[in-house]
Amino acid sequence: QVQLVESGGGLVQAGGSLRLSCAASGRTFSNNAMGWFRQAPGKEREFVAAISWNGGSTYYGDSVKGRFTISRDNAKNTVYLQMNSLKAEDTAVYYCAADKDNSGRLKIPRWVYEYDYWGQGTQVTVSS
Numbered sequence: 391q392v393q394l395v396e397s398g399g400g401l402v403q404a405g406g407s408l409r410l411s412c413a414a415s416g417r418t419f420s421n422n423a424m425g426w427f428r429q430a431p432g433k434e435r436e437f438v439a440a441i442s443w444n445g446g447s448t449y450y451g452d453s454v455k456g457r458f459t460i461s462r463d464n465a466k467n468t469v470y471l472q473m474n475s476l477k478a479e480d481t482a483v484y485y486c487a488a489d490k491d492n493s494g495r496l497k498i499p500r501w502v503y504e505y506d507y508w509g510q511g512t513q514v515t516v517s518s
Contacts, residue, residue: 392416392507394486399512402476406516410471412486412509420464423489423498425505426471428482428514438484439471440498449498453479478518483511 398410412424425440439450439460448460459472469486487505491497499505 394488394507394509396484396486396509396512399484399514401515401517404476404478404516404518406476407472407474408476408514410473410484410486410512410514412469412471414467414469414488414507418464418467419488419492419507420467421492421494423491423495424460424462424469425487425489425499426460426469426484427487427502428480428484429511430482433482435485435502436482437500437502440500441469442496442498443489443494447496447498449500473514476514476516478516481514481516483513485509485511 393415396412421443426438427435429435437451441448441460457475462469486509488507490506
């Protein structure tokens with residue numbers, strides 16, 4: 391059974407930091423781009439960041455650029471999201487996802503429909 395399991399969420403004050411992890415099991419995603427999305431109550435799922443299969447390329451949503459950093463460790467089948475300078479508007483459930491394409495392509499997917507495997511999400515709450 392393929393699973394993506396996020397961890398590291400929690401409650402933090404504005405200006406603080408959190409590091410999210412996404413551990414994959416059941417298969418390797420070393421040839422897949424991986425992404426992070428978030429969804430706040432009453433809002434659509436929003437793209438946060440994505441990383442190419444080899445970690446050589448990254449892409450960020452405008453609202454997190456310069457504050458968040460995505461990385462991966464293919465040996466551990468794990469993706470990370472370092473979140474610094476957190477703001478109240480970063481409060482959401484954060485999801486990791488795997489690109490549908492496992493060919494090792496260079497394109498970094500940014501849309502929900504481009505991903506097929508999803509984790510269950512981890513809650514991040516930033517208090518102001």
